[in-house]
Amino acid sequence: MLILHHYWPSPFAHKIRMAFGLANLDWLSVEIPRVPPKPLLTPLTAGYRRTPVLQIGADVYCDTQNIARALGEQGAQQTLFPDLSGTQALVLSDWIDQQLFPLAARVVITSALDTAPPEFVKDRGDLYFGSDWSVEQLKADFGGVVMQLNAGLYTLNASFAGRDVKSSDLSYADVAVAFLCWFLRGRWERGSEVLSAYPKLCEIESAVCALGHGSDTALDAEAALQIAHDAEPESAIGVLVPSEFTVGQQITIQPFIASSDPAVQGTLRFLDQTRVSIDHVHPMVGRIAVHFPVLGYQIRPL
Ligand SMILES: N[C@@H](CCC(=O)N[C@@H](CS)C(=O)NCC(=O)O)C(=O)O
16 A cells, blocks of 8 residues: 655655546655654654655655656556656656756745744755855845746747647656646745746646546554554665665665765665665564655765
8 A cells, every 4th residue: 555654745755646546546644844853754764754655565665756666566567657658747747847846946935934933944954955054145136047948938838839738648758847836835835927928838737737636545653663563564675786885784875965864874775776675673664665756965984
């Protein structure tokens, strides 16, 4: 059973919820806090604190790129990535995550500086903007950041020129477009007005949103931990690429960006071109496997 650890306002979690909708999947929903501490999540992730996280028994998938691949492996390949579009969809999704989402997050957070709880602003500032960010700099940069965001939305919209958006043709690439629009529209007072200049993006957003988010049933965090505890990891073991690393070695894995994300630590279980996995033991979950993408994450020997 698919268990998503998330909170409803999370845009990255919404990307995966919409992927559930596209693939028409049933899933269990565990709500996690929006800011640390996350004591009922981090035993499952070896300390990774971002949202969302997908749990399948004692296998735990971090990062949406990795989660999307895992959903494909679980049987949703044809619905998420029709017509062999898998890699292209993941490339587009990564471009949106790396280029556009950080601009959108800046715009949303800067606009919310006077209303959002200070501890939320501090947490997200350290997470998204590196250690030397300041409120003054965010405000000073705002106009230029909105201009960059518009440039990105313009380019994305132009990339769909001539496409007839039909609900039967949607893929994970469209889900990646829709999550960005959903975030901007829902969290920035000018979001709808700005998006109205990009009609293809709006068409894609409404077609994806109309699919819903699959069928969710609420699950207690404690029950999810127990499910991990009662299961054994089922994912593959091995190092499938030429590498300095070997199975059984102690490693750390950390997002390769300026942020306050902690490094996670564990025993190397699996490594190929796209995924790195560690074995992790915690009294609340027993032995589990935690999976990360290789791209965007730095693996270091311990
Ligand atoms: N690269 C990650 C980014 C995830 C991310 O930044 N998620 C946001 C929420 S939308 C987050 O983790 N915020 C901090 C938190 O939830 O503690 C992914 O694709 O999953």
